[in-house]
Amino acid sequence: MAKISFHAITKQYPGTSRPAVDAVSFDVAEGSTCMLVGTSGSGKTTLLRMVNRLIEPTSGEIVIDGKNVLQENPIALRRRIGYVIQQVGLFPHLTIAENVRVTAEIAGGWTKQRLDKRVDELLELVGLPPAEYRKRFPRQLSGGQQQRVGLARALATDPAIMLMDEPFGALDAITRERMQNELLRIQRDVQKTILFVSHDIQEAFKLGEQIAVLDQGKLIQLGTPVDLLAQPANDFVRKLVGGDSILRQLEYLPVIDALEQDTVASARGGDVPTFLSDATLLQAMLKLLETNAPALAVQDKDTQQQLGFITLASINREITHAHGHKTERTETAI
Amino acid sequence: MNALLDFIADPHNNFMGQSITYLRICAISIMLAIVIGVVLAVAVSRSPVLSFIAVNLSGLLRAIPVIAFLVAVVPFLGIGAPPATVALVILGIPPILLNTYTGIRGIDPATIDAAKGMGMTYWQILTRIQAPLILPIVAAGVRTSAVQIVATATLAAITGAGGYGAYIFDGFNTFNKTAILAGAIPVAVLALIIEVAMGWLERALTPIGIRREAVQSQMVVKQGEVAKA
Ligand SMILES: Nc1ncnc2c1ncn2[C@@H]1O[C@H](COP(=O)(O)OP(=O)(O)OP(=O)(O)O)[C@@H](O)[C@H]1O
Ligand SMILES: [Mg+2]
Secondary structure, rough: OOEEEEEEEEOOOOOOOOEEEEEEEEEEEOEEEEEEEEEOOOHHHHHHHHOOOOOOOOOOEEOOHHHHHHHHHHHHHHHHHEEEEEOOOOOOOOOOOHHHHOOOHHHOOOOOHHHHHHHHHHHHHHHHHHHHHHHHHHHHHOHHHHHHHHHHHHHHOOOOEOOOOOEOOOOOHHHHHHHHHHHHHHHHHHHOOEEEEEOOOHHHHHHEEEEEEOOOOOEEEOOOOHHHOOOOOOOOHHHOOOOHHHHHHHHHHHHHHOOOOOOOHHHHHOOOOOOEOOOOOHHHHHHHHHHHHOEEEEEEOOOOOEEEEHHHHHHHHHHHHHOOOOOOHHHHHO | HHHHHHHHHHHOOHHHHHHHHHHHHHHHHHHHHHHHHHHHHHHHHOHHHHHHHHHHHHHHHHHHHHHHHHHHHHHOOOOEEEEEEHHHHHHHHHHHHHHHHHHHHOOOHHHHHHHOOOOHHHHHHHHHHHHHHHHHHHHHHHHHHHHHHHHHHHHHHHOOOOOOOHHHHHHHHHOOOOHHHHHHHHOOOOOHHHHHHHHHHHHHHOOHHHHHHHHHHHHHHHHHHHHOO
């Protein structure tokens, strides 16, 4: 069952010539992460804010767990959805601890002891040692640290749904990667339904099971990272994902680079296609897409010994990895 | 000096009674100005059109001399304390309204956005976020208007409301320098006390998180700790 469904959702701001979000329809599965990517002004924030009704749609519906959000009390709706805003927006007169706990306080149902413990856990989670940061004020923190407090605050009530608007935008590459890994870890543990806006396609590939590409308010493509790479809907998507260069890379990356050992497929034994170890990732990916098999078995081309499995997820990881390194190198070169 | 003390001590002059009258008019006017100014500012702040009207009207009000109000309300309210109080309230509203409005508008929109996003009600945003952030600015407005009210309340004597103004006007009429001083000195002292006390209150109301010096001194302490460690 889909947790969040968009049905032809449209938002036209008064006095503008075209809708900021234009008849967008798609589903975000329960417990999955959907990344919203697109150029600046493509309507990502607008789409996100219609989910918790900070913006009311012009037409269309958003349904959460079978219930139209427009029929819900907006205050109650917002209290059960975590929201990380693009501009952080910490409360300047409250300490870091107070900033984090206020979310839970207004939502209610927390004892003081539980709250204190929760605040420390969350600060720990986002990498701000509570002993040092608890009593500080927002202006005594760097932009990146503030952003992490914003994340902790949104997580405070442990909401099932998270809306995240470029939450890692102000972080350096190293901290950003750490936070991304934290988010992946949280996802493995608690499986929230996340809508995550990102400008960074690497980030989208790394964190998203689904990626929704928006352009001028329209949903251009919805798919997994591999879908976007293998079958970009148009030139815009191709350019966005840097598909050409990645496909070229896949052409010379050997399958053994993306092996994994314990997949669901490995439990099932031999009913998956088999490849030899000198095949390329591109061949493997096309085979996976074509056969719809969950995995491919890889055998050593000389000894025929089973080396492991290839899945779309493992290819995805390898691409993200390789692609990420490539960009880092370009950045250093500049 | 002795003459002044004698004047004050003379039961015939009823210094205690006039002081109470004066303080009561001032206190009531300041209270009303605060309530009306703050409520108006909060009410108009959500509408650009209303804000525009309120802000410009406040500016206009400041340009009109109090004495004009005083004369204008007498036909409706008669003589005594009421017309004086109304005139003083009108005098006191603009600084409070303007400061409250400026304070509300000066809050980073992202702060309010985050508050809404986590599900705060209008009332929670007002009391938990906006009020603490604008309190020092409102206090500065109250300071300006309180000093103005205290200094101007001498005019209340014109409508027969009494107070220190009565001494001053009597003093002018009878060329009694002592009476003039007995009226003027308490007014000056009162204005000074309010200025100093409100200045202190203003600082006390500024949340530590947005107080510049406090933040810096805490940082110094932090660095000291680091240095020791
Ligand atoms: N309150 C508003 N009134 C009128 N137009 C608006 C308003 N908010 C956004 N827009 C317009 O709607 C479009 C989409 O804006 P939105 O903020 O959703 O973009 P975005 O994809 O989040 O961009 P960015 O990546 O820069 O954050 C833009 O053209 C923007 O100018
Ligand atoms: Mg945006």
